[in-house]
Structure formats: C-alpha cells, structure tokens
Amino acid sequence: MIRLHDYWRSSASYRLRIALELAGLDHNRLAVDLTRGEQQAPAHLAHNPQGLVPVLEIDGLRLAQSLAIIEYLDETRGLRLLPGDPAGRARVRAIAHAIAMDIHPVCNLRVTNHVRQLTGADFVIEDWMARFLGPGLAAVEAMVDDGDFCHGGRLSLADLCLVPQIYNARRWGIDLAPLPRLRRIEAHLAALPAFARAHPDRVKPA
Structure with missing residues (x-):
C-alpha cells in the first residue's frame, strides 16, 4: 500500500x-x-x-x-507532466520552480513562526504574505501562457504547483484581480476531478 x-x-x-x-x-x-x-x-x-x-x-x-x-x-x-522537448521542459520547470522554490519557502509555517518569534507583536502575517505572494504571483502571471494551462495547452508540472499557491493566496486575502491568466488557469483546473x-x-x- x-x-x-x-x-x-x-x-x-x-x-x-x-x-x-x-x-x-x-x-x-x-x-x-x-x-x-x-x-x-x-x-x-x-x-x-x-x-x-x-x-x-x-x-x-x-x-x-x-x-x-x-x-x-x-x-x-x-x-506526461513534462514536455517532450528540452525548451518546453525548461520552461515548465522554471514556472514550477518560481512557485515551489521562490514563493513557497518564504511563506511556509516554519519561516513565518520564526519571523514572529524575532519580531513579536510587530509581526502581521497578512503583511508578510502580501509582500511575497503578491509580487511572486505577478511574476508567474507574466511567465505563463494565455490559455487554460501554464504551458503548451496541456497539463504540466507547473499547473500542479500553481493551484495550491492560488489556494494560499486566497487564504491570505491576496488580490488576484490583476492576475487574469492565473485566475483563468486555476478556474479551469479546479473543475478537473484529480484537482x-x-x-x-x-x-x-x-
């Protein structure tokens, strides 16, 4: 099992x-x-x-x-979550890494808990999330295709990384209005049974 x-x-x-x-x-x-x-x-x-x-x-x-x-x-x-061509694989990995290695690590629980311990009452977690989630996702918005998936009109590793980060953004009250591409992709993926x-x-x- x-x-x-x-x-x-x-x-x-x-x-x-x-x-x-x-x-x-x-x-x-x-x-x-x-x-x-x-x-x-x-x-x-x-x-x-x-x-x-x-x-x-x-x-x-x-x-x-x-x-x-x-x-x-x-x-x-x-x-088949990675494209067959080297350029496509590099692009998909770049989008996935922008989310999973740049945005996600600074917003996880152990980091925010440590910052809270260092700053005490001055720390507002919503401000921290806005500082990193908002600009990080804005960069991803510029990296993805203008369609239903992040790359090449089909499901990829980048899409699997995107959806959880959009979930986090909504949880912390991040304004997604300036991110029409990401919102469209997320809406399409949310309807898929596996997601x-x-x-x-x-x-x-x-």
Whole structure:
C-alpha cells in the first residue's frame, strides 16, 4: 500500500496529492500536523530528516521533496507532466520552480513562526504574505501562457504547483484581480476531478 505522510494545508502535499490522483494511485494518508510540531517528532524525522512534508512510501522507496516525487511518478506512471522537448521542459520547470522554490519557502509555517518569534507583536502575517505572494504571483502571471494551462495547452508540472499557491493566496486575502491568466488557469483546473479530489477541503480532518 502506498503511504502518504502529509498535512492537509501544505502546498507541497497538495501538489503531490494532485499527482497521485492523476496517476489513479490509491494511498493511505498519514496526517502530520504541522501546527502541533509533529514534523519534528522522532517518528517523522526517521522518515524525513528535514522534518518536512510530504513523504511518500511507494515501490519499496521512501521519497521526500514534492517536485522530486512528482517527477518520479511522472517517469514511472507515465503522467506526461513534462514536455517532450528540452525548451518546453525548461520552461515548465522554471514556472514550477518560481512557485515551489521562490514563493513557497518564504511563506511556509516554519519561516513565518520564526519571523514572529524575532519580531513579536510587530509581526502581521497578512503583511508578510502580501509582500511575497503578491509580487511572486505577478511574476508567474507574466511567465505563463494565455490559455487554460501554464504551458503548451496541456497539463504540466507547473499547473500542479500553481493551484495550491492560488489556494494560499486566497487564504491570505491576496488580490488576484490583476492576475487574469492565473485566475483563468486555476478556474479551469479546479473543475478537473484529480484537482478537486486533492483539494484541502476534501482531505482536512473532520
């Protein structure tokens, strides 16, 4: 049985859940509550020394880092999330990395918690999110195609990264009105069954 260690609101977990749904892979979810610090418990650190989610146990392997896991699923389950040409792959990875490696890391819980500890009462998390999510997504808006997908008129790794980040932006009250391309892509993807089944509202604890 495939085992997914994740947190329901984690962007990285969300993008991996989409990939698992696209692959049609049944899996058991094992919740790691980031708000309670369960990612730093010895049991989880034994799975991932970084103390991060997600972790996927599949094919006799224990895999970490969501983009690496998704590329593993792409290669082993034929998801075709990367274009066949080198230029296309580079572009898709650039969009995905702009989200997953530039925007996401500075907005995750361990970073914002640390900033809160350093600044105390002066820290307003909504201001922090606006500072990084807004400009970051504006750059992505300029990188994507003017259509239903981020690149080339078909589903790609970039789309799996985009949807969770738009979810976060809405959660923190980011104005998406200046981002018509991203809004159109997100609306199209939200209607796809794999994306709907992976949504945090579908997997959050009761």
